[in-house]
Amino acid sequence: MRDHEPPSGGSTASIPGGLRIYAVGDVHGRVDLLRELRDLVADDLTGFSDPVITVFLGDYVDRGPDSRQVLDMLVARDWPTPIMALRGNHELAFMSFLDEPAMWAQWQSYGALPTLASYGVDVRKLMTSGPTGEVLTAIHDELLAALPPDHLVFLKDLRDRTAAGDYFFCHAGIRPGVPLEQQSAMDLVTIREPFLSSGETFGRIIVHGHTPLEIPQVRANRIGIDTGAYATGHLTALVLEEDTRAWLTTGMGTKGRRSEP
Numbered sequence: 001m002r003d004h005e006p007p008s009g010g011s012t013a014s015i016p017g018g019l020r021i022y023a024v025g026d027v028h029g030r031v032d033l034l035r036e037l038r039d040l041v042a043d044d045l046t047g048f049s050d051p052v053i054t055v056f057l058g059d060y061v062d063r064g065p066d067s068r069q070v071l072d073m074l075v076a077r078d079w080p081t082p083i084m085a086l087r088g089n090h091e092l093a094f095m096s097f098l099d100e101p102a103m104w105a106q107w108q109s110y111g112a113l114p115t116l117a118s119y120g121v122d123v124r125k126l127m128t129s130g131p132t133g134e135v136l137t138a139i140h141d142e143l144l145a146a147l148p149p150d151h152l153v154f155l156k157d158l159r160d161r162t163a164a165g166d167y168f169f170c171h172a173g174i175r176p177g178v179p180l181e182q183q184s185a186m187d188l189v190t191i192r193e194p195f196l197s198s199g200e201t202f203g204r205i206i207v208h209g210h211t212p213l214e215i216p217q218v219r220a221n222r223i224g225i226d227t228g229a230y231a232t233g234h235l236t237a238l239v240l241e242e243d244t245r246a247w248l249t250t251g252m253g254t255k256g257r258r259s260e261p
Contacts, residue, residue, distance in 0.1 A: 013205050014243035015165035021240040022054040022081065022248070023169060025209040025216075026088065028230035029064025029114055034073055036250040037235050042080040043255055044239065044248060052081045054237075055162060057209040057225070058088025058171035058189065063111035064230040068118040068151075075154045087158035088171040088210065089189045095155055098144060101136040119146040160188045163204060167240065172210035173222065176200045195222075207238060216247065216261035236261075 015021060022041055027034050045052065060074065061067035072078075074085055093107040094115065104112075108131070116123050121142045129135050161170045161183065168180055170188040173195035178187075180203060192211055202221050212228035216236055223245075229235040233251040246257040 012243045013166040015167060015240050017242050018050045019164070019241070020048065020050060020052040021164060021167075021238075022052070023207050023225060023238040023240070024054060024056045025225040025227060025236045026057065026059035026212070026229060027064070027070050027235060028059055028062055028090070028111075029067040029070055029118065030229045030233075030235060031064075031066035031069040031073065033229050033233065033235040033250045034070055037237060037248065038073075038079055040248045040250070040255060041237065044257055045080055054079060054081045054083045055169050055207075056083060056085045057169065057207070058086045058158070059090045059209060059226075060085075060088070061094055061115045062090045062107075063114060065114050066118055067115040071151050071154060075148075075150045084162055085154070085158055086162065086169065086171055087160050087185075087189055091155055091158055092189055097140065098147075098152075101133075101140040104131050104136050104139075116143060119143055121146060160185045164240075166204050167207055168202070168204040169207045171208060173208045174202060174206055176202070180204065196224075218261060 024037065041054065056074065060070045074083065077083060090110050093110050096103040097107045113123055116139065121139060125135050125138065161168065163169065172189050173191045174180065174183050175187045175191060176194055176198040196211060200221065206222040208222060208224055209226035211224055212226045213224060214232070215227065216238065217224040223238060225236045225238050227234040227236045227249065235250045237248040239246040239248060239257055246259055247261055248257050
């Protein structure tokens, strides 16, 4: 994605002319909503021929029922535009468990059971015997055997950040006081405070997910677009084009974009 100098004070945030970006919030296993948003994006592209890309902000898995099917779509690039997929803290926890079954406690707290079930892993042994070392090793091995190789490649290749024009995209946010190019990968996928309450000018507007709210939150220095899809039925895309912003959201009873969140 193209890049340029941060905006000067008081200027209108923009991306390079002739480019459209769709930024998509946390999916969390809701393949039904991902398909609905795919159709909204396809309709929104009618008559548009300039370069376009969709940036997914991470958290594709856990909580919702269809994590495997979500990854199937993304791996297959079953989307109307080229995509760039970023890493969320749930993908980080997923991969940590694949590296070391002892990391189960953290992943479980994130809502891992529906993800295991979506891959056909028998979770009943966890219910009956508890997370003993033997059980976790068995679950780990069963998941690894069920995980398609292209899913593993996709998960390993996720990026933690990207930028275009006056916007910087990541899963969770950034650490105030640290230059964007020096942000740690862990902060980019896990931070909440002091980022969310900061009034600092970050040089670019941070577009992020991770912290769910009923509607997108637009601040002078950041835009949060996690609308809690797994629970609300609302999966949101921010549409950026030159110096304009618009919104596409599932479950809103309309097929068109909106100018306000």
